[in-house]
Amino acid sequence: MPFFFNTARVLATMAFASGLIGSQLAAEQPDSQTPISKDSVIEIYVGKTWVWSAGGSYWAEDGSFFAIWKRKRVAVGTWSATSDGRLCYDATWHEAENSTGNDMKRCWRHVVDSQGVLWKQDVKNQEWYVPKNEFQTRLKTGNRIKSGVKRLRQRYGV
Incomplete structure:
Protein backbone atom coordinates (compact mmCIF):
# COMPACT_ATOMS: atom_id res chain seq x y z
CA MET A 1 0.00 0.00 0.00
CA ASP A 31 1.16 37.83 -29.15
CA SER A 32 0.97 38.60 -32.86
CA GLN A 33 3.08 37.24 -35.67
CA THR A 34 3.82 39.78 -38.38
CA PRO A 35 6.59 38.28 -40.54
CA ILE A 36 9.59 40.44 -41.28
CA SER A 37 10.29 40.96 -44.97
CA LYS A 38 12.48 38.77 -47.13
CA ASP A 39 14.86 41.72 -47.55
CA SER A 40 15.10 42.11 -43.76
CA VAL A 41 15.98 38.43 -43.33
CA ILE A 42 18.64 38.75 -46.03
CA GLU A 43 20.04 41.89 -44.43
CA ILE A 44 20.42 40.12 -41.07
CA TYR A 45 22.32 37.08 -42.38
CA VAL A 46 23.95 37.72 -45.77
CA GLY A 47 27.74 37.72 -45.75
CA LYS A 48 27.87 36.68 -42.10
CA THR A 49 28.95 33.70 -40.05
CA TRP A 50 26.57 32.44 -37.38
CA VAL A 51 28.97 31.31 -34.66
CA TRP A 52 27.99 28.16 -32.74
CA SER A 53 29.54 26.59 -29.65
CA ALA A 54 31.55 24.11 -31.75
CA GLY A 55 31.36 25.46 -35.28
CA GLY A 56 29.37 27.84 -37.40
CA SER A 57 27.52 28.53 -40.63
CA TYR A 58 28.23 31.02 -43.38
CA TRP A 59 25.43 32.62 -45.41
CA ALA A 60 27.11 33.74 -48.66
CA GLU A 61 25.94 36.60 -50.88
CA ASP A 62 25.38 34.22 -53.81
CA GLY A 63 23.04 31.96 -51.80
CA SER A 64 25.69 29.37 -50.95
CA PHE A 65 25.62 27.88 -47.47
CA PHE A 66 28.57 26.34 -45.65
CA ALA A 67 28.87 25.01 -42.12
CA ILE A 68 31.25 23.09 -39.90
CA TRP A 69 30.64 21.24 -36.66
CA LYS A 70 33.24 19.99 -34.17
CA ARG A 71 36.00 20.15 -36.79
CA LYS A 72 34.79 16.89 -38.33
CA ARG A 73 31.50 17.62 -40.10
CA VAL A 74 31.04 19.96 -43.05
CA ALA A 75 27.87 21.07 -44.81
CA VAL A 76 27.61 22.42 -48.34
CA GLY A 77 24.39 23.73 -49.83
CA THR A 78 22.23 26.78 -50.39
CA TRP A 79 20.22 29.17 -48.29
CA SER A 80 17.17 31.32 -48.94
CA ALA A 81 14.89 33.86 -47.35
CA THR A 82 11.14 34.03 -47.92
CA SER A 83 8.46 36.70 -47.82
CA ASP A 84 6.97 35.09 -44.70
CA GLY A 85 10.14 35.82 -42.70
CA ARG A 86 11.82 32.43 -43.04
CA LEU A 87 15.52 31.76 -43.26
CA CYS A 88 16.25 28.25 -44.57
CA TYR A 89 19.25 26.22 -45.54
CA ASP A 90 19.26 23.07 -47.63
CA ALA A 91 22.61 21.32 -47.37
CA THR A 92 24.39 18.00 -47.35
CA TRP A 93 26.44 17.23 -44.25
CA HIS A 94 29.57 15.09 -44.68
CA GLU A 95 31.76 13.46 -42.05
CA ALA A 96 33.65 10.76 -43.92
CA GLU A 97 35.69 10.50 -47.09
CA ASN A 98 33.62 9.74 -50.20
CA SER A 99 30.39 9.56 -48.21
CA THR A 100 27.13 10.52 -49.88
CA GLY A 101 26.38 12.66 -46.84
CA ASN A 102 23.13 13.44 -45.07
CA ASP A 103 20.73 15.95 -46.58
CA MET A 104 19.24 18.40 -44.14
CA LYS A 105 16.87 21.34 -44.41
CA ARG A 106 16.42 23.72 -41.47
CA CYS A 107 14.30 26.85 -41.24
CA TRP A 108 13.72 29.64 -38.76
CA ARG A 109 10.80 32.07 -38.77
CA HIS A 110 11.25 35.74 -37.89
CA VAL A 111 8.23 37.76 -36.79
CA VAL A 112 7.48 40.97 -34.94
CA ASP A 113 4.94 41.07 -32.12
CA SER A 114 2.46 43.87 -31.33
CA GLN A 115 5.15 45.77 -29.38
CA GLY A 116 7.65 45.64 -32.26
CA VAL A 117 9.82 42.97 -30.62
CA LEU A 118 11.53 40.55 -33.01
CA TRP A 119 10.88 36.86 -32.30
CA LYS A 120 12.52 33.82 -33.86
CA GLN A 121 11.19 30.27 -34.16
CA ASP A 122 13.07 27.10 -34.96
CA VAL A 123 10.53 25.53 -37.32
CA LYS A 124 11.79 22.03 -36.46
CA ASN A 125 10.91 22.17 -32.76
CA GLN A 126 8.33 24.99 -32.94
CA GLU A 127 9.95 26.90 -30.04
CA TRP A 128 9.80 30.70 -30.07
CA TYR A 129 12.39 32.97 -28.48
CA VAL A 130 13.48 36.60 -28.51
CA PRO A 131 17.01 36.67 -29.99
CA LYS A 132 18.05 39.49 -27.62
CA ASN A 133 21.80 39.89 -28.32
CA GLU A 134 22.11 36.90 -30.66
CA PHE A 135 22.56 39.00 -33.77
CA GLN A 136 25.25 41.14 -32.14
CA THR A 137 27.15 38.34 -30.40
CA ARG A 138 26.74 35.31 -32.66
CA LEU A 139 26.50 36.81 -36.17
CA LYS A 140 29.91 37.97 -37.32
CA THR A 141 30.63 39.79 -40.58
CA GLY A 142 32.60 37.74 -43.09
CA ASN A 143 33.33 34.07 -43.55
CA ARG A 144 34.87 32.98 -40.25
CA ILE A 145 34.79 29.26 -41.12
CA LYS A 146 36.33 29.39 -44.60
CA SER A 147 39.59 27.57 -43.79
CA GLY A 148 37.83 24.82 -41.82
CA VAL A 149 35.29 24.27 -44.59
CA LYS A 150 38.06 24.12 -47.21
CA ARG A 151 40.09 21.63 -45.15
CA LEU A 152 37.13 19.30 -44.53
CA ARG A 153 35.90 19.50 -48.13
CA GLN A 154 39.36 18.48 -49.33
CA ARG A 155 39.57 15.68 -46.76
CA TYR A 156 36.15 14.26 -47.65
CA GLY A 157 36.29 14.96 -51.40
CA VAL A 158 33.25 17.25 -51.56
Missing part, protein backbone atom coordinates in the same frame (compact mmCIF):
# COMPACT_ATOMS: atom_id res chain seq x y z
CA PRO A 2 2.74 2.59 0.76
CA PHE A 3 4.32 2.00 -2.69
CA PHE A 4 1.06 2.81 -4.48
CA PHE A 5 0.50 5.88 -2.33
CA ASN A 6 4.00 7.22 -3.06
CA THR A 7 3.72 6.42 -6.77
CA ALA A 8 0.34 8.12 -7.01
CA ARG A 9 1.67 11.18 -5.22
CA VAL A 10 4.72 11.37 -7.49
CA LEU A 11 2.54 11.02 -10.59
CA ALA A 12 0.14 13.70 -9.35
CA THR A 13 3.07 16.04 -8.64
CA MET A 14 4.55 15.37 -12.09
CA ALA A 15 1.21 16.02 -13.77
CA PHE A 16 0.79 19.29 -11.88
CA ALA A 17 4.37 20.38 -12.66
CA SER A 18 4.09 19.49 -16.34
CA GLY A 19 0.90 21.54 -16.52
CA LEU A 20 2.74 24.53 -15.09
CA ILE A 21 5.71 24.07 -17.38
CA GLY A 22 3.46 23.59 -20.39
CA SER A 23 1.52 26.75 -19.63
CA GLN A 24 4.75 28.71 -19.19
CA LEU A 25 6.06 27.47 -22.52
CA ALA A 26 2.78 28.21 -24.24
CA ALA A 27 2.96 31.77 -22.93
CA GLU A 28 6.42 32.27 -24.43
CA GLN A 29 5.38 33.15 -27.94
CA PRO A 30 4.63 36.39 -29.76
Whole structure:
Protein backbone atom coordinates (compact mmCIF):
# COMPACT_ATOMS: atom_id res chain seq x y z
CA MET A 1 0.00 0.00 0.00
CA PRO A 2 2.74 2.59 0.76
CA PHE A 3 4.32 2.00 -2.69
CA PHE A 4 1.06 2.81 -4.48
CA PHE A 5 0.50 5.88 -2.33
CA ASN A 6 4.00 7.22 -3.06
CA THR A 7 3.72 6.42 -6.77
CA ALA A 8 0.34 8.12 -7.01
CA ARG A 9 1.67 11.18 -5.22
CA VAL A 10 4.72 11.37 -7.49
CA LEU A 11 2.54 11.02 -10.59
CA ALA A 12 0.14 13.70 -9.35
CA THR A 13 3.07 16.04 -8.64
CA MET A 14 4.55 15.37 -12.09
CA ALA A 15 1.21 16.02 -13.77
CA PHE A 16 0.79 19.29 -11.88
CA ALA A 17 4.37 20.38 -12.66
CA SER A 18 4.09 19.49 -16.34
CA GLY A 19 0.90 21.54 -16.52
CA LEU A 20 2.74 24.53 -15.09
CA ILE A 21 5.71 24.07 -17.38
CA GLY A 22 3.46 23.59 -20.39
CA SER A 23 1.52 26.75 -19.63
CA GLN A 24 4.75 28.71 -19.19
CA LEU A 25 6.06 27.47 -22.52
CA ALA A 26 2.78 28.21 -24.24
CA ALA A 27 2.96 31.77 -22.93
CA GLU A 28 6.42 32.27 -24.43
CA GLN A 29 5.38 33.15 -27.94
CA PRO A 30 4.63 36.39 -29.76
CA ASP A 31 1.16 37.83 -29.15
CA SER A 32 0.97 38.60 -32.86
CA GLN A 33 3.08 37.24 -35.67
CA THR A 34 3.82 39.78 -38.38
CA PRO A 35 6.59 38.28 -40.54
CA ILE A 36 9.59 40.44 -41.28
CA SER A 37 10.29 40.96 -44.97
CA LYS A 38 12.48 38.77 -47.13
CA ASP A 39 14.86 41.72 -47.55
CA SER A 40 15.10 42.11 -43.76
CA VAL A 41 15.98 38.43 -43.33
CA ILE A 42 18.64 38.75 -46.03
CA GLU A 43 20.04 41.89 -44.43
CA ILE A 44 20.42 40.12 -41.07
CA TYR A 45 22.32 37.08 -42.38
CA VAL A 46 23.95 37.72 -45.77
CA GLY A 47 27.74 37.72 -45.75
CA LYS A 48 27.87 36.68 -42.10
CA THR A 49 28.95 33.70 -40.05
CA TRP A 50 26.57 32.44 -37.38
CA VAL A 51 28.97 31.31 -34.66
CA TRP A 52 27.99 28.16 -32.74
CA SER A 53 29.54 26.59 -29.65
CA ALA A 54 31.55 24.11 -31.75
CA GLY A 55 31.36 25.46 -35.28
CA GLY A 56 29.37 27.84 -37.40
CA SER A 57 27.52 28.53 -40.63
CA TYR A 58 28.23 31.02 -43.38
CA TRP A 59 25.43 32.62 -45.41
CA ALA A 60 27.11 33.74 -48.66
CA GLU A 61 25.94 36.60 -50.88
CA ASP A 62 25.38 34.22 -53.81
CA GLY A 63 23.04 31.96 -51.80
CA SER A 64 25.69 29.37 -50.95
CA PHE A 65 25.62 27.88 -47.47
CA PHE A 66 28.57 26.34 -45.65
CA ALA A 67 28.87 25.01 -42.12
CA ILE A 68 31.25 23.09 -39.90
CA TRP A 69 30.64 21.24 -36.66
CA LYS A 70 33.24 19.99 -34.17
CA ARG A 71 36.00 20.15 -36.79
CA LYS A 72 34.79 16.89 -38.33
CA ARG A 73 31.50 17.62 -40.10
CA VAL A 74 31.04 19.96 -43.05
CA ALA A 75 27.87 21.07 -44.81
CA VAL A 76 27.61 22.42 -48.34
CA GLY A 77 24.39 23.73 -49.83
CA THR A 78 22.23 26.78 -50.39
CA TRP A 79 20.22 29.17 -48.29
CA SER A 80 17.17 31.32 -48.94
CA ALA A 81 14.89 33.86 -47.35
CA THR A 82 11.14 34.03 -47.92
CA SER A 83 8.46 36.70 -47.82
CA ASP A 84 6.97 35.09 -44.70
CA GLY A 85 10.14 35.82 -42.70
CA ARG A 86 11.82 32.43 -43.04
CA LEU A 87 15.52 31.76 -43.26
CA CYS A 88 16.25 28.25 -44.57
CA TYR A 89 19.25 26.22 -45.54
CA ASP A 90 19.26 23.07 -47.63
CA ALA A 91 22.61 21.32 -47.37
CA THR A 92 24.39 18.00 -47.35
CA TRP A 93 26.44 17.23 -44.25
CA HIS A 94 29.57 15.09 -44.68
CA GLU A 95 31.76 13.46 -42.05
CA ALA A 96 33.65 10.76 -43.92
CA GLU A 97 35.69 10.50 -47.09
CA ASN A 98 33.62 9.74 -50.20
CA SER A 99 30.39 9.56 -48.21
CA THR A 100 27.13 10.52 -49.88
CA GLY A 101 26.38 12.66 -46.84
CA ASN A 102 23.13 13.44 -45.07
CA ASP A 103 20.73 15.95 -46.58
CA MET A 104 19.24 18.40 -44.14
CA LYS A 105 16.87 21.34 -44.41
CA ARG A 106 16.42 23.72 -41.47
CA CYS A 107 14.30 26.85 -41.24
CA TRP A 108 13.72 29.64 -38.76
CA ARG A 109 10.80 32.07 -38.77
CA HIS A 110 11.25 35.74 -37.89
CA VAL A 111 8.23 37.76 -36.79
CA VAL A 112 7.48 40.97 -34.94
CA ASP A 113 4.94 41.07 -32.12
CA SER A 114 2.46 43.87 -31.33
CA GLN A 115 5.15 45.77 -29.38
CA GLY A 116 7.65 45.64 -32.26
CA VAL A 117 9.82 42.97 -30.62
CA LEU A 118 11.53 40.55 -33.01
CA TRP A 119 10.88 36.86 -32.30
CA LYS A 120 12.52 33.82 -33.86
CA GLN A 121 11.19 30.27 -34.16
CA ASP A 122 13.07 27.10 -34.96
CA VAL A 123 10.53 25.53 -37.32
CA LYS A 124 11.79 22.03 -36.46
CA ASN A 125 10.91 22.17 -32.76
CA GLN A 126 8.33 24.99 -32.94
CA GLU A 127 9.95 26.90 -30.04
CA TRP A 128 9.80 30.70 -30.07
CA TYR A 129 12.39 32.97 -28.48
CA VAL A 130 13.48 36.60 -28.51
CA PRO A 131 17.01 36.67 -29.99
CA LYS A 132 18.05 39.49 -27.62
CA ASN A 133 21.80 39.89 -28.32
CA GLU A 134 22.11 36.90 -30.66
CA PHE A 135 22.56 39.00 -33.77
CA GLN A 136 25.25 41.14 -32.14
CA THR A 137 27.15 38.34 -30.40
CA ARG A 138 26.74 35.31 -32.66
CA LEU A 139 26.50 36.81 -36.17
CA LYS A 140 29.91 37.97 -37.32
CA THR A 141 30.63 39.79 -40.58
CA GLY A 142 32.60 37.74 -43.09
CA ASN A 143 33.33 34.07 -43.55
CA ARG A 144 34.87 32.98 -40.25
CA ILE A 145 34.79 29.26 -41.12
CA LYS A 146 36.33 29.39 -44.60
CA SER A 147 39.59 27.57 -43.79
CA GLY A 148 37.83 24.82 -41.82
CA VAL A 149 35.29 24.27 -44.59
CA LYS A 150 38.06 24.12 -47.21
CA ARG A 151 40.09 21.63 -45.15
CA LEU A 152 37.13 19.30 -44.53
CA ARG A 153 35.90 19.50 -48.13
CA GLN A 154 39.36 18.48 -49.33
CA ARG A 155 39.57 15.68 -46.76
CA TYR A 156 36.15 14.26 -47.65
CA GLY A 157 36.29 14.96 -51.40
CA VAL A 158 33.25 17.25 -51.56
